[in-house]
Amino acid sequence: MQLQVLLVAGTHGNEINGIFLFDQWEKSPLLINTHGIKTCKVIGNPEAQKAGKRYIHQDLNRSFREESILSINSSNFERSRANELVNLYGEEGENPCQIALDFHTTTASMGSCLVVYGRRDADLALASLIQNKLGLPIYLHESDQKQTGFLVESWPCGLVIEIGPIGQGLLNSRIISQTKLILETLMEQIQQVQNLTFYTPEKLIIHRHIKSIDFPRDEQGKIDGYVHFLRQSKDWQKLKKNDELFFKLNGEIIRFEEEESYVPVFINEAAYVEKDIAMSFTKKELWDFKKEWKQSLIDLVHQK
Numbered sequence: 001m002q003l004q005v006l007l008v009a010g011t012h013g014n015e016i017n018g019i020f021l022f023d024q025w026e027k028s029p030l031l032i033n034t035h036g037i038k039t040c041k042v043i044g045n046p047e048a049q050k051a052g053k054r055y056i057h058q059d060l061n062r063s064f065r066e067e068s069i070l071s072i073n074s075s076n077f078e079r080s081r082a083n084e085l086v087n088l089y090g091e092e093g094e095n096p097c098q099i100a101l102d103f104h105t106t107t108a109s110m111g112s113c114l115v116v117y118g119r120r121d122a123d124l125a126l127a128s129l130i131q132n133k134l135g136l137p138i139y140l141h142e143s144d145q146k147q148t149g150f151l152v153e154s155w156p157c158g159l160v161i162e163i164g165p166i167g168q169g170l171l172n173s174r175i176i177s178q179t180k181l182i183l184e185t186l187m188e189q190i191q192q193v194q195n196l197t198f199y200t201p202e203k204l205i206i207h208r209h210i211k212s213i214d215f216p217r218d219e220q221g222k223i224d225g226y227v228h229f230l231r232q233s234k235d236w237q238k239l240k241k242n243d244e245l246f247f248k249l250n251g252e253i254i255r256f257e258e259e260e261s262y263v264p265v266f267i268n269e270a271a272y273v274e275k276d277i278a279m280s281f282t283k284k285e286l287w288d289f290k291k292e293w294k295q296s297l298i299d300l301v302h303q304k
C-alpha cells in the first residue's frame with residue numbers, strides 16, 4: 001500500500017489560517033511542495049467554519065473517543081464528523097492514510113510548536129525530526145483524564161501543529177507562511193524516511209504535561225481574577241516559587257507555589273476558558289532518542 005498522509009486544517013472552525021492555505025493550494029496545486037508524498041487534505045469541521053465558530057455541538061478535537069466514533073447516527077455534528085473522518089481516511093478507511101497532521105492555531109504567545117499525545121514511537125520519531133530541522137518545542141500531552149479524544153490518536157501516527165499567536169477568525173501573513181513552512185518540512189522529512197536518507201538527532205527536548213490550572217473564582221464559580229501582567233505572554237518561560245500567576249482587582253496576587261520549576265504553556269488561550277484552563281504546566285526534559293522510535297516510523301512509512 002502506498003503511503004498517504006492526511007492533512008487536516010480547521011478541526012476548529014475559527015482557526016482559519018490553515019483553511020485559507022488549503023483553499024489557495026486547491027486553486028494552485030504547486031503552491032506547496034509535498035516532496036512527492038501523496039496527501040489527502042481535508043477541512044476538519046466545515047460546519048463550524050461556516051458558522052465562524054470553534055465547533056457546533058462539542059469540540060471535534062475531543063470527539064475521537066471509541067464510544068463517539070461508534071455512535072454513527074448521532075445528532076451531534078462533531079460525533080458524526082469524527083466517525084466520518086475515520087471511515088473515510090482512517091487506516092482501514094475508504095481512502096486510507098497512515099499519518100495524520102492536524103494544523104491548529106493558538107491565541108497564546110507560544111510561537112509554533114508540535115503536540116504529541118501519549119508516547120507513541122512513530123510520533124516521537126517524526127516530532128524529533130522536525131525539532132531537529134526547525135527547533136520547535138514539543139509539548140507531550142498525557143495523563144490528563146479531562147482532555148481526551150484527540151483526532152490524531154485515531155491514526156497510527158499523528159501530530160498536532162500549533163501556530164500562534166493569532167486571534168480566532170483572523171488571517172495573518174506570518175501564521176500562513178509558518179504553516180506552509182512546517183507542512184513542507186514535514187513532507188520533506190517523511191520523504192527522507194521513505195528514502196532512508198533522514199538524520200535522527202541524539203536527543204530531543206520534551207515539555208511534558210503535568211497539569212492545567214483554572215482561573216481564580218468567587219463562591220459562585222465566576223472568574224474573579226486575570227492572568228498577572230508578569231505572566232501574560234510568558235509561555236515557555238520557567239516559573240519559580242512565588243512568581244506571579246493571577247491578579248485580582250482587590251489587589252490580591254495569586255502566586256506559583258510549587259517547588260518544581262514548571263514551564264507554563266497555553267497561557268490565557270481563548271479556546272480554553274470554557275475548559276476552565278487558564279494555563280498548563282509542563283516539565284522540560286531532555287530525552288535520549290530511541291532506536292525503536294526510528295524503526296516504528298520506518299515500518300509505518302514502508303508498510304506494504
Ligand SMILES: [Zn+2]
Pocket residue numbers: 011012015104105
Ligand atoms: Zn485548534
